[in-house]
Amino acid sequence: MARRAGGGGRTPAAWAVAAALLLAAAAAGPAAAEAISGPRLDYVLHCMGCHLEDGGGAPESVPTLEGFGRFLQIPDGRAYLVRVPGSAHAPLDDAALAALLNWMLVRFDPTRARAPEFRPYEAAEVTRYRAVPLADADAERRRLLRVLDGDPSGDR
Amino acid sequence: MSRSETPSWERHLDRWAEAAARQLARGLSRRSLLGRLGATLAGAAALPLLPVSRVSAASSDPAPAAPEGLDGPEGDPSSCQYWRHCAIDGFLCSCCGGSHTACPPGTVMSPVTWIGTCRNPADGRQYVISYNDCCGKHLCGRCLCNRNEGDRPAYLPPKSNDINWCASAPSTVYHCSTAIVLGVATES
Numbered sequence: 001m002a003r004r005a006g007g008g009g010r011t012p013a014a015w016a017v018a019a020a021l022l023l024a025a026a027a028a029g030p031a032a033a034e035a036i037s038g039p040r041l042d043y044v045l046h047c048m049g050c051h052l053e054d055g056g057g058a059p060e061s062v063p064t065l066e067g068f069g070r071f072l073q074i075p076d077g078r079a080y081l082v083r084v085p086g087s088a089h090a091p092l093d094d095a096a097l098a099a100l101l102n103w104m105l106v107r108f109d110p111t112r113a114r115a116p117e118f119r120p121y122e123a124a125e126v127t128r129y130r131a132v133p134l135a136d137a138d139a140e141r142r143r144l145l146r147v148l149d150g151d152p153s154g155d156r
Numbered sequence: 157m158s159r160s161e162t163p164s165w166e167r168h169l170d171r172w173a174e175a176a177a178r179q180l181a182r183g184l185s186r187r188s189l190l191g192r193l194g195a196t197l198a199g200a201a202a203l204p205l206l207p208v209s210r211v212s213a214a215s216s217d218p219a220p221a222a223p224e225g226l227d228g229p230e231g232d233p234s235s236c237q238y239w240r241h242c243a244i245d246g247f248l249c250s251c252c253g254g255s256h257t258a259c260p261p262g263t264v265m266s267p268v269t270w271i272g273t274c275r276n277p278a279d280g281r282q283y284v285i286s287y288n289d290c291c292g293k294h295l296c297g298r299c300l301c302n303r304n305e306g307d308r309p310a311y312l313p314p315k316s317n318d319i320n321w322c323a324s325a326p327s328t329v330y331h332c333s334t335a336i337v338l339g340v341a342t343e344s
Contacts (some may be wrong), residue, residue, distance in 0.1 A: 033340040034338075034340070035158065035339060035342045035343040036284055036339040037341070037343060041341055041342075044284055045273070046314055049268065049269050049286070050314065052267060058267065058268050061268075061324055062268065062324070095283060096159060112301070
């Protein structure tokens with residue numbers, strides 16, 4: 001029977017080198033891993049898969065988080081950031097979700113998050129907003145952006 | 157010339173030829189002759205077609221999942237049992253011309269992905285793993301690995317590995333999956 005291409009002729013030395021490389025690769029992973037904890041870990045586990053590390057999202061499917069603190073300028077916008085499915089459905093309790101949103105605001109909209117008028121989310125506030133289901137997140141987002149842009153058609 | 161005048165050697169030759177022809181006719185019917193001839197011609201025609209047929213079949217049908225790479229030590233990145241693969245559902249890129257952290261040539265890594273954690277048996281810690289899909293070529297078909305630890309139904313999209321995460325890539329065609337360590341999860 002013919003040998004498979006590349007399947008024969010490996011020396012014990014070659015296997016030893018391969019095994020050493022494997023061990024080195026396995027050892028390098030944990031040693032180089034960065035510790036992630038707190039709200040940042042929640043962002044990585046529950047948000048970053050779609051919104052990406054820099055918050056940039058994906059064109060036409062995942063909104064960017066850059067400057068998303070502008071929603072805080074109106075009460076419905078402040079509620080929207082909690083009621084949007086990615087927030088409201090996250091497997092986090094209200095205190096953890098409040099901490100996560102506050103961390104995200106500092107990370108992706110530092111100018112607004114450091115302004116004197118910035119008021120961080122609190123757990124009780126998140127509880128209140130989360131209790132009101134959002135039937136059409138896209139439509140609500142468009143409406144809020146029209147209001148924020150000064151378009152009167154955005155008002156209900 | 158009368159028969160009696162035929163030389164004896166020619167008569168022997170005639171009888172031998174006649175006997176040989178009758179023997180051949182008795183042992184070889186037309187049906188069997190046609191059958192054997194047909195088989196020979198058909199076989200000769202089929203031989204050069206076989207590789208072509210396989211190629212066309214391979215290009216039109218998704219390749220079946222092959223069993224290679226499914227067993228192996230949990231420290232081997234090309235094995236389904238590799239610890240980082242605890243929640244993967246897809247073809248291992250290390251079997252498809254790439255590695256557990258890099259896409260094969262001709263494919264593009266989807267930026268949008270799903271992220272979970274796996275316990276590293278070497279130190280017992282939970283590591284954050286990003287299962288980025290590689291997109292742009294048809295299904296790899298090798299080393300299907302479906303472990304699903306921590307996987308959630310599709311109504312929880314950020315935690316579901318059944319979603320085609322190539323949806324936001326330049327090509328939505330799924331090829332294989334990677335398992336990239338983002339960090340180690342620690343208590344705050």
